[in-house]
Amino acid sequence: MPAAFSGRRLGRLLPLLLCISLLEGSPAGPAMTTQDSSQTQVNSVTKGKAGLNESSGPDVATEELKPAGKEISYDVLEYEIVLPGVSGTALQKIVSVGSPTKVELTCKLEEHSDLKNPQVTWKRRNETISHTSKTQNSWTIQLTVSESSHLGSYSCVLKGEVEVNATFHLQVPKIEGKEKTLITYERDLAVMICKTEYAPMAWTWYMTNGTELVAINPSSDTNKFQIKIQSANVNRLEILKLTKEDSGIYWCEAAFRLGSSKKRFEVKVLSIMAPLKPFIAVVVEVVILVTTIALYEVYSKRRGEEGEREFDQIEQLKSEDDIAGERK
Numbered sequence: 001m002p003a004a005f006s007g008r009r010l011g012r013l014l015p016l017l018l019c020i021s022l023l024e025g026s027p028a029g030p031a032m033t034t035q036d037s038s039q040t041q042v043n044s045v046t047k048g049k050a051g052l053n054e055s056s057g058p059d060v061a062t063e064e065l066k067p068a069g070k071e072i073s074y075d076v077l078e079y080e081i082v083l084p085g086v087s088g089t090a091l092q093k094i095v096s097v098g099s100p101t102k103v104e105l106t107c108k109l110e111e112h113s114d115l116k117n118p119q120v121t122w123k124r125r126n127e128t129i130s131h132t133s134k135t136q137n138s139w140t141i142q143l144t145v146s147e148s149s150h151l152g153s154y155s156c157v158l159k160g161e162v163e164v165n166a167t168f169h170l171q172v173p174k175i176e177g178k179e180k181t182l183i184t185y186e187r188d189l190a191v192m193i194c195k196t197e198y199a200p201m202a203w204t205w206y207m208t209n210g211t212e213l214v215a216i217n218p219s220s221d222t223n224k225f226q227i228k229i230q231s232a233n234v235n236r237l238e239i240l241k242l243t244k245e246d247s248g249i250y251w252c253e254a255a256f257r258l259g260s261s262k263k264r265f266e267v268k269v270l271s272i273m274a275p276l277k278p279f280i281a282v283v284v285e286v287v288i289l290v291t292t293i294a295l296y297e298v299y300s301k302r303r304g305e306e307g308e309r310e311f312d313q314i315e316q317l318k319s320e321d322d323i324a325g326e327r328k
Helices: 002-025 029-054 059-062 277-327
Strands: 075-083 090-096 101-109 119-124 127-129 138-143 153-159 164-171 180-185 188-194 202-209 212-215 227-232 233-238 248-256 257-268
Touching: 075 090, 075 164, 101 153, 101 188, 119 257, 153 180, 180 188, 188 248, 188 257, 202 227, 202 233, 233 277
Parallel strands: 075 101, 090 164, 180 257
Antiparallel strands: 101 138, 119 127, 119 153, 153 164, 188 233, 202 212, 202 248, 227 233, 248 257
């Protein structure tokens, strides 16, 4: 009886102990899961940091720091030369490019040209360039001019029964006007003006010192030089209170993103007596001429008086001789 009771009691206690054991062991499971998760996160971060030097996949931050892959959009400038199709024809066109841009160059035959189905070749120096588009009588190339090395001459050559060609000269904008000598006088004012088709990034004026170019800084000597900006593409240099030492060669420079252009001026400063020299020379010549005439008149008058005296003496001698003959 006691043994049976003990067995039944033990049978009831076993499930209870099992439940208690399970309840006590349940926190251990989540604890292990949290630890495993933390370890996984650490490993993930470590792997992420190490992955910067691996090529397993693109890094978002790295991709955001690479805008170079995005194509820059430029305006397209279009230029065209129309060829008559006459043998020996060689036409040219100047194309001014001040900043990076796209340029379309087109060679086109006249509508009624005798040159039919020509063989067309585009060249830059000795390098052959394929045209990007063509129609029945026109051939076009498109260029992206983003640096100074892209400037230069581009030619199209059309060969058939005759050969004709055209050349486009791509260059930075030139400063307008011819090189000239500016003649002025001491204590006067010298003015030099530079103008371009497109507005440059900066203007600089230089004066020549031997073989070197010395930049002019008006702020260091406001009583001598003044630079006036009339507009973005027009610049003016004034030299005040001129002296002979200011004579020389001056340059203005317009700086563009693809290069720079220069223009030369020569300044000659004359003495304030210089304008009077021709007048003085004329006066001297007049004085000499008048003096010569006066001297000649005086000399002639004296000779006339002496001649009259001699004539009177001769006449007197003749009359005396006649009287003496009569007495005899």
